[in-house]
Amino acid sequence: MKYYLAIDVGTTNWKAAVYDEKGTLIEIERTATKTHIDSSGYSYYNPTEIWDNIKTLCKNVISKSGCTISAVSVTSIAEAVVGIDKNGKTLGDIIAWFDTRSIQEAEYLKDKFTQKKLYEITGLDVNPIFSLPKVLWIRKHWPDIYQNTHKWLQMGDYILFCLTGECVTDYTFASRTLAFDVVKNEWSQEILNNVDVPVEMFPTICESGTVIGEINEETAQSTGISKGAKVVVGGNDHPCASIAAGAIKGDKILDSSGTAESFIYISNKYAIPNMTFEGQRTCRYLQKDRYALWGGIICSARSFDWAYETLVSSECFGVKQDNYNYSQILEQLENEKGVEKGLLFYPHLRGAGAPYWNPKSSGSFVGIRDTHTAKNMLRSVLEGLSMQARMIVDMEEKLAGVNVKSLCVVGGSSQNKLWQTIKASVTKKDIELCFEPEATSQGTAMLAAIGDGCYKNIEEVSDVLSSKNIIIHPDEKMIPIYDEIYQVYKEGYDEMCNLNTKLYNIQEKFRR
Template identity: 30%
Template sequence: MILAHDIGTSGLKSTVYTPDGTLLASVTSSYPLFYGNEFEVEQNPNDWWNALCHNTQNIIEKVNKDDIKCVSFSGQMMGVVAVGENGEVLRNSIIWADQRAYRESEKLLDRFSSDWLYRLTGNPTTPSYSAPKIWWFKENEPHLYEKTVCFLQAKDFLILKLTGEFVTDYSDASGTGMFDLNEKVWMKEILDFMGIPEEKLPMVCASTDCIGTITHQAAIECGLLPGTKVIAGGADGSCAAMGAGVIEDEELFSYLGSSAWVASASAQPIFEREQRTFNFIHVDKEKFMPIGTMQSAGTSFEWIRSITASNQPNSLQWMNEQAERSPIGSNRLFFLPYLIGERSPIWDKHAKGAFIGLTPQHDAGHMIRAVMEGVALNLTWIYKCLAEQKTFRELWFFGGGANSKLWQQMLADMTGLPLKVPRLKDEITGMGAAIAGAVAIGELSQLADAKSWIQLEQIIEPDEKHFSVYQEKLAEMKQLYVALKPHFHLKVMDQHR
């Protein structure tokens, strides 16, 4: 058996698979987010470790721990976990959603060409990435920076706790903004400019590499056998591609969780002049994953849920019922899903969420549907950016959002593509990590063999009449963002005067 841990934004999910892709057990533990000012979002890495231990102890009540041959990982990307000499956490993790390092990001762009950075790292240079966040940490918390032995990502910290090794994999490294996508090395020019020694960064390996084995102390804490193999695994986006079976060119999938993305696979990185989309390294280290990611997808839904449905006994069912009663277009109500700024395709850290067009005739159902449409429209916008480079014939749909029949139909209607819905919608990232583990221990001969793990539940065909309506709504959404952009930026400038 392969035990996979997926470190998400709202919780850690642990799953156990057999080498033929059969899911045997699944346990999830949640943990909090900590918000500072409008740009600051953090988590305590020790919460991830406690969740791992809790989940593992529950898992081994359901399966024999003697049969668990390896542990593999998928994890949230673009964070900063500062650890000391003994592997101790020095502060909360600055996670992917954090945008505080905007000044450091601007300094990088003042020094280096944005096109040069984009084509070498595969990513636009923004505050979302680890490089400017580490620089912010160095400048603003120098006493802790000096104590830092290594900067890690979420899954890397848990690997350190299990094995004592400081490592990351190619896919997570490709999300830092300081890793050469093609040469697969840390970029000396960027590190020298920021004054960050490479010694503070981990060794980089393949997702299918065995990092080490579980130490005696870690075994006592988590409940697994000492000596169990620990596999590197990958970044959640790349593991999602692997778990979706998206390995070849022209294959496409969307994942809708707290954040959401649309991504493909490619033998080469895909660059575009406007830098609306970007590239990570795939779990298959010889391939790349062209992708566009939005910040607040499920987050927007959870926000409107807290406002409209907190007293409903079955809030998700109630929300979907209310939204289905609302007409397509939400009775001319628009929602911009930019609650914590936005990445693809607008790359605007100052963007804000907004309802536009509210009248006394609008009710909770209209607002819920407007939020769902706003999220799906932004994903469609990202899809159209990728479709300018390649032709796609179908779209796989995964994540918690894929459980919603309404969101399924929306995404099919907006993209005009047949939507393929799998039987296991919520397991994609953990499944990708498990596939890496199965290859690592020789249970699968190659990553592509795991395509058989994906079981199709149904295909949602797009409605042509709805397609034309949604294209008009997408065009209006773009216009509304452009009209409101000066207001978003003006408020930020006033705040920092």
């Protein structure tokens, strides 16, 4: 039996996990992500701190597992970049992926190229979270760091560099930079030349599952990874999770559901987002000849948490506030009514994502009366999230020209069976719950197995991993009810966004 190590550099946790060649979890270690905030309120990570923690996690998990590692691969969040000089030294801190300090740089790119042009080249909307606006911000505010940078690496790339000394990335990370030509499958000379950023500052792009080196003696001593173990290119966290979920076939969509929620359709053809779909993105997948249609809800499970924390007293459910337990609460919501009592919820608590991006929109309860209870409102939150999910799924089907059969759900929210049952009925799709709770780490470990020759390709290993998925079917009685309410939800969408935008602008006046 062979064993594989997955390193996962996430927003919430940093992890190291050991899996066997069949995808069985042997051991996992994790520590909370260290996100720092400077005096200006900007969020960042310390690259040395990340690598020190990863080394400790690897040593601990390998020691506890008692396994000899054959190969290792890395997954991480995207967009965040760190500069590496010619001597391999990191330069400065890593601007967090969600940090929006580079709004002016994003606007500069939009003015220079137009949103339509950048969509056509990169498949992305112009957003300060992406890597290129961050690089332009660094050039303006940290000129010494910019001038001494040899390569810009994302967080997963940085860990690969620490393991091998090689500056490489994969197609999923490259697709999240706003500097990558998603059609030509290469760094965009047109974009980079026009903003005077040398294309040589970006790393070589390799397909996920490619071996780029081996663990040397020094790295083996510091990490506990076996000397000679293969180091294999991984990818962005959501695409890696799609391997475990089985969401790589043309009749399924990955639903990566947690604090936020991403819906990703893996396609063999390029579907350029229509300009009306400003929250939709088209990226390359782990395999260089495939695409990922990508849309999401910015505030998903967080919407339910907020509603509970804000609306519900401990006496209402007979549980203490500090013993907040999903199962106790959800049992009491199964027979409650939300939209059936005329109550709609728009889940824009952190702005509207796909399919119509609007950062100024806000969450809304519509139709509320003094006869509604907290339980009605909590139920309507789950239904509103499901309505928003259907808008995104409908849009991805339209862009790709397909009719998907199921949503493959990974992440913490997959444990919320009531929510997933509602979602199945609203979207009229089967819900497949991924058997593996650490789907991202499992998918990453299997990329290491592919690089080691244990599997031929992603399709082969995904069939093995997803065979244990649990299926939830739509409730046929609820489909016509939800269909009627969904039409109302769509009709009110623009009106609510416009109203909330006006309220946001008024609020901004008082902030000044």
